[in-house]
Amino acid sequence: MFGGWFKPKPRPPSPEPFTEEWRKIPWGNKGRDLQFVRDYQPHNDELKQQRILLYGPTGSGKSSFINTVDSVLQGRVTGRASADAIFLESFTKKFRTYKIQKGGPGEFYPFTFTDIMGIEDTNKGACVEDIKLAMRGHIKDGYNFNPASKISEDDHNYNKTPTLNDQVHVLVCVVSATTSNILSAETVTKMRQVRIAANDMGIPQLAILTKIDEACPEVNADIKNVYRSKYLKEKMVDLNVALGIPLNCIFPVKNYHSEIDTDDDIDTLIVSALRQIIHFGEDFVNNL
Numbered sequence: 001m002f003g004g005w006f007k008p009k010p011r012p013p014s015p016e017p018f019t020e021e022w023r024k025i026p027w028g029n030k031g032r033d034l035q036f037v038r039d040y041q042p043h044n045d046e047l048k049q050q051r052i053l054l055y056g057p058t059g060s061g062k063s064s065f066i067n068t069v070d071s072v073l074q075g076r077v078t079g080r081a082s083a084d085a086i087f088l089e090s091f092t093k094k095f096r097t098y099k100i101q102k103g104g105p106g107e108f109y110p111f112t113f114t115d116i117m118g119i120e121d122t123n124k125g126a127c128v129e130d131i132k133l134a135m136r137g138h139i140k141d142g143y144n145f146n147p148a149s150k151i152s153e154d155d156h157n158y159n160k161t162p163t164l165n166d167q168v169h170v171l172v173c174v175v176s177a178t179t180s181n182i183l184s185a186e187t188v189t190k191m192r193q194v195r196i197a198a199n200d201m202g203i204p205q206l207a208i209l210t211k212i213d214e215a216c217p218e219v220n221a222d223i224k225n226v227y228r229s230k231y232l233k234e235k236m237v238d239l240n241v242a243l244g245i246p247l248n249c250i251f252p253v254k255n256y257h258s259e260i261d262t263d264d265d266i267d268t269l270i271v272s273a274l275r276q277i278i279h280f281g282e283d284f285v286n287n288l
């Protein structure tokens with residue numbers, strides 16, 4: 001009953017696992033991106049906070065990503081979004097938004113993460129119709145997803161008159177690098193539908209490829225090998241082909257999951273992805 005059951009067989013060591021480093025990352029200098037995130041304020045006065053919607057299969061690391069961003073910004077490993085090691089069924093059934101504390105109590109960063117119930121092969125995950133409504137801002141925090149049917153307009157968690165602040169401003173697809181086929185056909189179909197709907201609304205999209213440490217022994221040995229790993233590049237290309245997300249919008253990361261202290265290199269990958277997410281959300285709001 002533990003997550004370990006789902007772990008794929010270890011990949012046999014490759015005779016030549018490396019390629020030339022194909023994306024430049026400011027290792028040892030996370031400060032620039034971190035400062036950007038710390039200083040970020042939406043241009044549009046009406047926007048209190050960007051809403052970043054995370055979607056993807058159960059167990060892909062959505063909750064862990066929220067925790068990791070929280071940890072990076074707090075400078076210590078935190079654990080708020082209930083990342084669960086047991087993920088036979090989607091653990092996140094509620095539509096829930098996470099704020100990240102900045103400075104004192106009651107003061108938050110101007111962006112939030114909404115963790116949606118996992119997109120599943122069968123009828124277990126949130127239905128695409130609900131995700132579309134969520135993107136338009138119709139679903140209130142605390143709503144319990146029902147995989148069998150979409151939210152009714154009479155539900156007390158249905159927001160009839162969403163404002164700019166209720167809408168989703170960036171869609172982030174979260175996929176694990178350990179999945180052998182990257183995604184099942186049904187999940188791909190569902191995720192594509194979500195993407196098409198987001199495209200129609202003009203919502204920008206990115207992808208986060210998680211568990212790069214577990215997927216790749218060379219990266220586990222040194223995370224700075226991330227853009228030298230042939231295997232991870234293949235995974236990113238697979239994701240690009242499966243979902244149609246451009247390669248330069250795909251960010252490989254390692255989430256904090258067993259660590260007790262933060263690490264500069266892990267932080268560096270997280271803040272560079274976060275910075276891009278914030279840029280995309282900001283562009284969307286300014287182009288409305």
Ligand SMILES: Nc1nc2c(ncn2[C@@H]2O[C@H](COP(=O)(O)OP(=O)(O)O)[C@@H](O)[C@H]2O)c(=O)[nH]1
Nearest residue numbers: 059060061062063064083084085211254255257
């Ligand atoms: N090794 C490793 N494990 C991870 C990573 N991200 C998440 N996990 C683990 O994967 C499992 C599922 O993560 P979770 O965040 O609950 O996934 P969710 O269902 O998408 O919210 C948990 O046991 C996490 O500790 C990662 O980057 N590396």
Ligand SMILES: [Mg+2]
Nearest residue numbers: 062063091092
């Ligand atoms: Mg979760």
